[in-house]
Amino acid sequence: MEVLSVFVVQELFLVAALMFLSSFTRWWGYKVLQRIPDKDHDEVMLKSAAYDCLGGKRKNWALNTRWHGNYLAKVTN
Numbered sequence: 001m002e003v004l005s006v007f008v009v010q011e012l013f014l015v016a017a018l019m020f021l022s023s024f025t026r027w028w029g030y031k032v033l034q035r036i037p038d039k040d041h042d043e044v045m046l047k048s049a050a051y052d053c054l055g056g057k058r059k060n061w062a063l064n065t066r067w068h069g070n071y072l073a074k075v076t077n
Helices: 002-034 038-054
Strands: none
Touching: none
16 A cells, blocks of 8 residues: 555656646746847747748758848848
8 A cells, every 4th residue: 555655646746847847948938038029029930930840951040130031022122
């Protein structure tokens, strides 16, 4: 009976640890995104969608430059 209770305690501890890790990860992501100005949120959403689609295929993400998304539809002077 005591062995069973040890396994139950270990499982409960694992579940609590995973819940804490999940909430910490969401909090940390929120704090990172909070530093981005509101006007740049759309750009960040485009970059994250492109990163999800391309994965590690692109070597340079040009993080220091503006990124407009659809360059084919952009009218140049």
